[in-house]
Amino acid sequence: MPQTPTPTAVADAHTRIIGWFDAHARDLPWRRDECTPWGVMVSEFMLQQTPVARVLPVWTEWMRRWPTPADLAAEPSPEILRAWGRLGYPRRALRLHAAAQTIMDEHDGEVPNTAAELKALPGVGEYTSAAIACFAFDQPEVVVDTNIRRVHARAFSGRALPEKSLTRAEMSLATELMPADPEQACRWNAATMELGALVCTARSPQCRVCPVSASCAWLVAGSPEAHYQPKGQSWAGTDRQLRGAIMALLRSHDGGTALTAIRQRVEESLSPDDAQFDRCVSSLVADGLAERTGDELSLPRS
DNA sequence: AAAACGGGGCA
DNA sequence: TGCCCAGTTTT
Numbered sequence: 001m002p003q004t005p006t007p008t009a010v011a012d013a014h015t016r017i018i019g020w021f022d023a024h025a026r027d028l029p030w031r032r033d034e035c036t037p038w039g040v041m042v043s044e045f046m047l048q049q050t051p052v053a054r055v056l057p058v059w060t061e062w063m064r065r066w067p068t069p070a071d072l073a074a075e076p077s078p079e080i081l082r083a084w085g086r087l088g089y090p091r092r093a094l095r096l097h098a099a100a101q102t103i104m105d106e107h108d109g110e111v112p113n114t115a116a117e118l119k120a121l122p123g124v125g126e127y128t129s130a131a132i133a134c135f136a137f138d139q140p141e142v143v144v145d146t147n148i149r150r151v152h153a154r155a156f157s158g159r160a161l162p163e164k165s166l167t168r169a170e171m172s173l174a175t176e177l178m179p180a181d182p183e184q185a186c187r188w189n190a191a192t193m194e195l196g197a198l199v200c201t202a203r204s205p206q207c208r209v210c211p212v213s214a215s216c217a218w219l220v221a222g223s224p225e226a227h228y229q230p231k232g233q234s235w236a237g238t239d240r241q242l243r244g245a246i247m248a249l250l251r252s253h254d255g256g257t258a259l260t261a262i263r264q265r266v267e268e269s270l271s272p273d274d275a276q277f278d279r280c281v282s283s284l285v286a287d288g289l290a291e292r293t294g295d296e297l298s299l300p301r302s
Numbered sequence: 303a304a305a306a307c308g309g310g311g312c313a
Numbered sequence: 314t315g316c317c318c319a320g321t322t323t324t
Binding site: 043046047048049050052054055089091092095122123124125126128131135143146147148193196197201202230232233 | 317
């Protein structure tokens with residue numbers, strides 16, 4: 001277990017990383033003062049497992065079309081899934097829609113401002129609840145995402161990568177590292193995340209420009225290799241690939257499409273057997289991502 | 303604790 | 314090709 005860094009070292013890290021953030025933070029629309037809590041919430045849903053660059057245009061379009069929870073909650077058409085486009089994990093769009101409806105039903109149309117209430121919303125877990133509370137409502141919640149975990153692993157624990165899953169020790173460390181001042185705490189969260197996204201990256205960290213390279217435990221230890229081999233997820237031939245291809249087809253049509261036509265179209269690029277095709281159609285319907293009427297499949301109405 | 307869940311871009 | 318990305322939910 002890593003030792004808790006000394007108070008002096010922690011304060012120095014605060015100064016350096018927040019100072020770096022002041023100079024180098026990206027001007028992202030959901031970080032601007034005029035962005036609403038709803039805008040922050042939409043961004044956090046889209047950013048789950050999806051890089052900033054791909055989220056930007058979709059977020060802008062969503063905020064134009066559905067600027068408040070009420071607007072999204074009242075949207076009955078498949079336009080939600082169509083507007084999600086190719087962001088991936090389209091169940092996030094359904095969960096965001098459901099969350100908007102819960103906000104209407106239980107929170108008077110206002111995004112709740114506590115982590116506990118946020119976490120009760122569909123699609124909002126440990127990270128997202130803390131992030132919205134912190135970034136939209138300036139509450140000093142402990143925010144721990146993949147970027148922050150990696151920065152902590154390197155700068156304070158001397159490891160190339162964080163553990164495979166979030167550990168108690170990581171949460172304790174993140175808690176210890178939080179600045180006492182609430183405003184600084186929120187800035188620290190955003191700054192550490194940004195450092196992980198731009199400098200302390202997974203593949204080729206830019207230690208030459210890192211504000212804490214002088215004290216980085218990993219660098220000081222000689223940049224040791226990761227103690228485990230990351231296990232990537234397969235893609236070619238998987239249900240995920242086929243489900244994605246079917247969803248892309250549904251998004252490109254108004255109304256329904258015959259299952260035989262869908263099968264024919266996906267076979268232009270993929271080679272599913274009958275069992276896989278049926279399984280994927282069924283699971284999409286079960287997930288609420290598609291609707292089956294007779295021999296046709298379509299995007300569902302909400 | 304582990305698996306399922308998209309998709310694109312870069313080394 | 315393999316790996317990674319502001320994770321959550323289900324098993």
